[in-house]
Amino acid sequence: MNTRIIGKSDFTNFVGTLVSEGTVSGVTKKGAHFAYENLESADQLYLDSEYVRTLLPAKKYCFPPREELFRFSIGDDVSAKDEEEGAPRVLIGPHPCDLHALRMLDLSMGGDNVDDHWVRRRENLTIIGVDCTPDAHCFCTSMRTNLPPPGGFDLFLTDIGEKFVVEIGSEKGRSLLAKSPVVRDSASADDAAVVNFRNRKVDSVRQQLYTQPENLPLALTSLRNSPVWEEFAEKCLGCASCNTTCATCYCFDVLDRMDLTMDGGIRERHWDGCLLSEFAVVASGENFRDTGLARYRHRYYRKFDYLPVRFGRVFCCGCGRCSVNCLPDIANPVTVLNAVLEGSRTGKPS
Known part of the structure; x- marks a missing residue:
């Protein structure tokens, strides 16, 4: 593994730097639940083992529950103006399962029928994933999604006590990590701790599909x-x-909402369900x-x-x-x- 080590307090400072420089979203605690939200400070980020899953998945940052596709005006002709897809965003906290889900959606949204909105948001997204502790509802091992997918993250964290082992998954991730001056190379014992963590995780998953x-x-x-x-x-x-x-x-519906004047409107799409x-x-x-x-x-x-x-x-x-x-x-x-x-x-x- 291409790994580094960062202390937890140093990681908090690192997140604070990212928040001060741009848009950062991460896992926050909402009562007994967890949700991805924009961070105003590093203290809002919650990555303890209690966090198993967020209410909505990470896909919402590339495929929002409801989004405006474009505005249009009606005159002699119909003109349309595409909306901007937003600034670059750092997303902190997706577990391996959510990272695999994004890769699956890349196949459908970026395949034969390219969804430009998805592709632009994906290109603007920098992902810092984190390993997890499954609960009774998890069945990632049956889907082979318990390990972070190659090419599916920029940085990936594994908690081994007072520090994180940081796996570098891309050059974008390497450049991002360079913003922290206190990162050091991992030792063989650190990498062994990651292997032990992941083995324990596999053993803890009780739900198993009867076939592959x-x-x-x-x-x-x-x-x-x-x-x-x-x-x-x-x-x-x-x-x-x-x-x-x-x-x-990834199913959605599309509808046009006209202004009260009937001179124009917006076309929007929202999640739909079969x-x-x-x-x-x-x-x-x-x-x-x-x-x-x-x-x-x-x-x-x-x-x-x-x-x-x-x-x-x-x-x-x-x-x-x-x-x-x-x-x-x-x-x-x-x-x-x-x-x-x-x-x-x-x-x-x-």
């Missing part, structure tokens, strides 16, 4: 009519909290997924069959946000997929 993620597309091919889908779907409230807190969902009853309604009024069962099942087939076939990997990072936020407790992919694979609602992770 790359096996899911083929396995699901013959299971579309499994009665297990209906057993889960009949409990679904259709609230789409699993969609709207997901780190890898569990919402109106999601698949088209202009004629037809709803091509008009049952709760069809919508519920689609969520799993999209993440674990359709997108893996297209992009070569499952589109789930194992962060557990869907599980945490689902009131009837039917959104946990490990529980649901294991039950479907087993052919029984009683299928549970080992």
